[in-house]
Amino acid sequence: MTERLRLTGVTKSFGGLSVAADINLSLSAGDRTALIGPNGAGKTTLVNLISGALQPSAGDIHLDGLRVNRLDQAARTRAGIARTFQVSRLCRDLTVIENVLLPLIQRHRAAFRMWPASASDHAIRAEAVACLEPLGLAAVAGRRVSELAYGEQRLVEIAIAIALKPRVLLLDEPAAGVPESESGMILDVLARLPRELPILLIEHDMDLVFRFARRVIVLVAGAILFEGTPAEVAANQTIRDIYLGRDGHGAASL
Amino acid sequence: MADLTAVQPPLARTRWLGPELAVVVAGVTAALLFPDDLGFITRINILAIFTLSLALVIGQAGIATLGQAAMFGAGSYSAALWAIHITPEPLSGVLIGALVGASVAAASGVLMLRTRGLTLLMLSVAVAQVLLETANKAGSVTGGDDGLADIPVSPILGVFAFDFRGQVGFGYTLAALVLVYFCLRRVVASPFGLTCRGIRADQVRMRAVGAPVFRHLLSVYTLGGAVAGIAGALSAQTTQVVGLNSLGFELSAEGLVMLTIGGVGHLAGALLGVPAFMIIRHVAASINPYHWLLVIGLLLIVTILFLPQGLYGLPEKGRAMVRRRPK
Numbered sequence: 001m002t003e004r005l006r007l008t009g010v011t012k013s014f015g016g017l018s019v020a021a022d023i024n025l026s027l028s029a030g031d032r033t034a035l036i037g038p039n040g041a042g043k044t045t046l047v048n049l050i051s052g053a054l055q056p057s058a059g060d061i062h063l064d065g066l067r068v069n070r071l072d073q074a075a076r077t078r079a080g081i082a083r084t085f086q087v088s089r090l091c092r093d094l095t096v097i098e099n100v101l102l103p104l105i106q107r108h109r110a111a112f113r114m115w116p117a118s119a120s121d122h123a124i125r126a127e128a129v130a131c132l133e134p135l136g137l138a139a140v141a142g143r144r145v146s147e148l149a150y151g152e153q154r155l156v157e158i159a160i161a162i163a164l165k166p167r168v169l170l171l172d173e174p175a176a177g178v179p180e181s182e183s184g185m186i187l188d189v190l191a192r193l194p195r196e197l198p199i200l201l202i203e204h205d206m207d208l209v210f211r212f213a214r215r216v217i218v219l220v221a222g223a224i225l226f227e228g229t230p231a232e233v234a235a236n237q238t239i240r241d242i243y244l245g246r247d248g249h250g251a252a253s254l
Numbered sequence: 255m256a257d258l259t260a261v262q263p264p265l266a267r268t269r270w271l272g273p274e275l276a277v278v279v280a281g282v283t284a285a286l287l288f289p290d291d292l293g294f295i296t297r298i299n300i301l302a303i304f305t306l307s308l309a310l311v312i313g314q315a316g317i318a319t320l321g322q323a324a325m326f327g328a329g330s331y332s333a334a335l336w337a338i339h340i341t342p343e344p345l346s347g348v349l350i351g352a353l354v355g356a357s358v359a360a361a362s363g364v365l366m367l368r369t370r371g372l373t374l375l376m377l378s379v380a381v382a383q384v385l386l387e388t389a390n391k392a393g394s395v396t397g398g399d400d401g402l403a404d405i406p407v408s409p410i411l412g413v414f415a416f417d418f419r420g421q422v423g424f425g426y427t428l429a430a431l432v433l434v435y436f437c438l439r440r441v442v443a444s445p446f447g448l449t450c451r452g453i454r455a456d457q458v459r460m461r462a463v464g465a466p467v468f469r470h471l472l473s474v475y476t477l478g479g480a481v482a483g484i485a486g487a488l489s490a491q492t493t494q495v496v497g498l499n500s501l502g503f504e505l506s507a508e509g510l511v512m513l514t515i516g517g518v519g520h521l522a523g524a525l526l527g528v529p530a531f532m533i534i535r536h537v538a539a540s541i542n543p544y545h546w547l548l549v550i551g552l553l554l555i556v557t558i559l560f561l562p563q564g565l566y567g568l569p570e571k572g573r574a575m576v577r578r579r580p581k
Contacts, residue, residue: 077464091455102452103463110445111465
């Protein structure tokens, strides 16, 4: 299995406050890893550090063996690190398909072409439709994002990430804010993502974590407390005490 | 496969020339109905080009600016100096105006466009004020407070000499307006145009799809500067004078007001807002030369409160009201 993403000693502090302490982490092709931890543990911060929205104070981030620390967020995205946002960040006044065209335009290096070109534009548009179809979004392709149900908006976030054809995918609570009746739909979509694509999933819903992940990393106060299989995490008394809640089976209380 | 044609632009067919044709028809009709007001109509054409540049920069890319006159004035002065010192041939003058407008935008954009919101707005005002003061002090070149007058203009393409009644000036500026509109409509429908709208909506999102946001902003601002420079050059050539007011804050602000009245989000907003503003101001000022600004102010308030899409959104708004009524 080839390693795609490696974090070595990644550290970030704001003044005296350490939000990421000596994080070592590796993602290889096919990995399905979940990142869990109590609120404020630094999970989203870690996604921001990997994706380039924040720069680490120390440590290295390698993608496909190349050091990407110095690259800004846009360049890291082009290099193959895709992320979704915990709270949907979509262009709400644009249509669904336009939101998916944006990453495709970047990937096809067409973003500075200032004139329509029907052959190329049609090819890009067809690809956008192909990204929407497996998510069941083709029917709403022409609708404005602001008119969509929140669950559908979460799917558009995932469609954008897929359109980037990333080497590594960071999913920041893809089911956050989605009513329980629709979270099954998100899980279905996650299960159908390309098998070889390494995914780091931040999630509060323990059901989803245990069904999706083959490896779980527990983050507490910016540091990795434990790493293991879902079964090992569930069996670990310390984690149950710290994270899974007083009643011992977490999901509901979180 | 979903129906590709059901989806709105961008990346849609723009071969349809209807909007450009509408501009020609409207312009020619106005000229035929009011043959004595060709100077006024020519001014509308020029300001429409200027406001199109704002529709691109503000409406598409969301760059908050109150300094677009910097590029208009730069285009105006450079076309005038070109005509006086190099050649009175007008088309090369327009090209010079576009180049200088683009250069001013690119140079100031490098400094401005890393900021956003109020800071950006203030910097845009500052750039125009610095240029204004420079033009004021460099009197030996720019004529200072007096400006430049009697700018020579030779016949367009060696055939159409500028006439006293302003027919050639009218046709010249209308042709320029249609050409600029034609080009900008295609820019808006291009991948570049969609990327600009994405940046207007959410810069963080655009970075997360790999977009070099700053380079995009600089490109669109430079393009807008070229268009404003063209408007300035046309102004210098048709009026044959250039003054400090071509760099003034008032022009920048008026452009924004005209765009707001017409509708910020669409190029057509510029084409609707400019004549509406100019005609209302003309009528109001002829009724009461002291309080016409009050009418414009009220119009602006009504537009912002009741027509957020401007005149461009009027048909849609009307349809919505008709639909609501039967209930």
